Amino acid sequence: MQRPVLEVKNLAVEFGAGAGRVRAVDDVSFEVNPGETLAIVGESGSGKSVTALSLLRLVPTPPGRFCSGEILFEGEDLLKASDAAIRSIRGNRIAMIFQEPMSSLNPALTVGLQIAEPLHLHGRLPWAKAFGKARDLLSRVRIPDAARRVNTHPHQFSGGMRQRAMIAMALACKPNLIIADEPTTALDVTVQAQILSLLKDLTRETNAALILITHDLGVVARYADRVCVMYAGRVVESGSAQDIYANPRHPYTLGLMASIPRLDQDAVDRLTPIDGQPPDLAALPRGCAFEPRCRYAMDRCREERPTLAHEGGRHYRACFANVAC
Amino acid sequence: MAGADPVLRVRDLKVHFPVHDGVLFRRQTGSVKAVDGVSFDVGRSETLGLVGESGCGKSTTGLAILRMTPLTEGRIEFEGQDISSFSVGRMRPLRKRLQMVYQDPYGSLNPRMKVGDLIGEPLVIHGVAGDQDAYRARIQELLRLVGLRPEMAERYPHEFSGGQRQRISIARAVALNPTLVLCDEPVSALDVSIQAQVINLFQELQERLGLSYLFIAHDLAVVRHVSHRIAVMYLGRIVEIAPRDLLYRAPLHPYTRGLLAAAPLPDPSAERNRAHEEIVGEPPSVVNPPSGCHFHPRCPMAMAVCAQRAPELAATANGHAVACHLHDPSRASGLA
Numbered sequence: 214m215q216r217p218v219l220e221v222k223n224l225a226v227e228f229g230a231g232a233g234r235v236r237a238v239d240d241v242s243f244e245v246n247p248g249e250t251l252a253i254v255g256e257s258g259s260g261k262s263v264t265a266l267s268l269l270r271l272v273p274t275p276p277g278r279f280c281s282g283e284i285l286f287e288g289e290d291l292l293k294a295s296d297a298a299i300r301s302i303r304g305n306r307i308a309m310i311f312q313e314p315m316s317s318l319n320p321a322l323t324v325g326l327q328i329a330e331p332l333h334l335h336g337r338l339p340w341a342k343a344f345g346k347a348r349d350l351l352s353r354v355r356i357p358d359a360a361r362r363v364n365t366h367p368h369q370f371s372g373g374m375r376q377r378a379m380i381a382m383a384l385a386c387k388p389n390l391i392i393a394d395e396p397t398t399a400l401d402v403t404v405q406a407q408i409l410s411l412l413k414d415l416t417r418e419t420n421a422a423l424i425l426i427t428h429d430l431g432v433v434a435r436y437a438d439r440v441c442v443m444y445a446g447r448v449v450e451s452g453s454a455q456d457i458y459a460n461p462r463h464p465y466t467l468g469l470m471a472s473i474p475r476l477d478q479d480a481v482d483r484l485t486p487i488d489g490q491p492p493d494l495a496a497l498p499r500g501c502a503f504e505p506r507c508r509y510a511m512d513r514c515r516e517e518r519p520t521l522a523h524e525g526g527r528h529y530r531a532c533f534a535n536v537a538c
Numbered sequence: 539m540a541g542a543d544p545v546l547r548v549r550d551l552k553v554h555f556p557v558h559d560g561v562l563f564r565r566q567t568g569s570v571k572a573v574d575g576v577s578f579d580v581g582r583s584e585t586l587g588l589v590g591e592s593g594c595g596k597s598t599t600g601l602a603i604l605r606m607t608p609l610t611e612g613r614i615e616f617e618g619q620d621i622s623s624f625s626v627g628r629m630r631p632l633r634k635r636l637q638m639v640y641q642d643p644y645g646s647l648n649p650r651m652k653v654g655d656l657i658g659e660p661l662v663i664h665g666v667a668g669d670q671d672a673y674r675a676r677i678q679e680l681l682r683l684v685g686l687r688p689e690m691a692e693r694y695p696h697e698f699s700g701g702q703r704q705r706i707s708i709a710r711a712v713a714l715n716p717t718l719v720l721c722d723e724p725v726s727a728l729d730v731s732i733q734a735q736v737i738n739l740f741q742e743l744q745e746r747l748g749l750s751y752l753f754i755a756h757d758l759a760v761v762r763h764v765s766h767r768i769a770v771m772y773l774g775r776i777v778e779i780a781p782r783d784l785l786y787r788a789p790l791h792p793y794t795r796g797l798l799a800a801a802p803l804p805d806p807s808a809e810r811n812r813a814h815e816e817i818v819g820e821p822p823s824v825v826n827p828p829s830g831c832h833f834h835p836r837c838p839m840a841m842a843v844c845a846q847r848a849p850e851l852a853a854t855a856n857g858h859a860v861a862c863h864l865h866d867p868s869r870a871s872g873l874a
Contacts, residue, residue: 256729401591403817406800431802435809454806472734474763477803486734490699
């Protein structure tokens, strides 16, 4: 058994105060091993992005607040680390890729300079050397004509090339962990396939762990080894991609799988939606947050909040009901 | 098939936007051919899906049909009437029968109006609201029709979730009993679990009210689920159009094939065994599109002729038409 790169234990993050207090992430635990791709799936408000931001302490405090938990990166608790220590990890040993590449790139600086920056700051390479390395990285993310492109500005790049540049930047310092938050949501489907394959190939080469935050069940199926399904700030089910897709055990996961139109099956007359509305985080029920929309709900679900329990193998779920697939 | 008496008939539609240069002496230096010769029909109670990536002209096609953007060329007939040259004023009476639902349920509802008034507004504008009781009864009926509770008429849009707001937009669109509803990415802003609810609502309303839809979207699985026929657009042109099952089972155009291969399937074992043939590159700029077939620089099957001449959209069989030199009947017979 190899040691996980990252272990998150009972993480809880809150925003606001008083009646408007919202627990965006509640008792979340997971781990990622080297070379592994973990997908965190969920809908808006599920806490998947706040979880991702928390890992690098990018949640602004205040209004955010880390209530409890540990984020152990290579054994060191990032929640207890000093600001200087966190800065030396960000973009160095843990890299992050965001959804909108244009707003993550500085429009006034050349792409090459932005890729060279972490190499100069973290890797202590002299600028000239860092620039040379930036050019190599650009060609590694398969940007044609990298020698010229390295001196151009982000607005001269297409959406897909910008995301490639972000990947080059993320890879610059050979991180052990890459966190990608909806990295292809803003891109067209043909470009999405290219970018995700590239990311997957490059992490495989370097044996880096990848945490992929997404709402797209197709993307998860194609690229993830393991999956955490989040709902209303909690992990409701986790397991291997195979477990989650072939044998979903939480009513929410089952509902999600049934509600999407599928290209790989014969067309159906009607989809089977999950009834009801998304949860209001400021007014969650006492019991299970999914209970109001759950077709398996029992009395116990209204009173008590289920916690993750072992289902066999590496498969876990938080549910009292006996769910038949 | 759209049948002999289509609700909407679009012929050789072109929407070109001028590109200007210079600050003091502005002059036209070119044009963006957002829509460049598009033809299709939408039949009664039929859903025609219009798919393509960003910049392919699918939304501009929709705007042109609504007469919200000027046409450069071509003909649009709605219920047999040529509306190609209609002004905003002349379009107004037609709006009763030609309605739309947009992507963003947050941006398309006035936050200061109560939901009841939002839904009733089209009735008032077209002078069919009747007296207070009839007006109120119609609003309640519409709310029920889209799966909302009648008492919700007194609330404001911000009190509703995205899916509920989209239901309000749909109630507004069907308030005047339209024949055709143009839907531009109507579910792409919604969460997965809510998408299915709204898609089902579209289908129920079609069955109950006999609506026709022009359903513009980028999600291939959603489009397949709701559409009877589907047109695939690339850089301002339709590259393939076919009945639903034919398009997905036997796509002919290399771009359609590439799109389908790029869409990830929600099944890890199927994905592991699937060959991932990627379309290389990105959609080129509409300002300066490639010569001949616009897709040729990215096409794995490109031939010399593809760079020289744009292929015509030609019917193959069973309502299937494709614009590709590989499937050009004259070329095939020439080779034989």
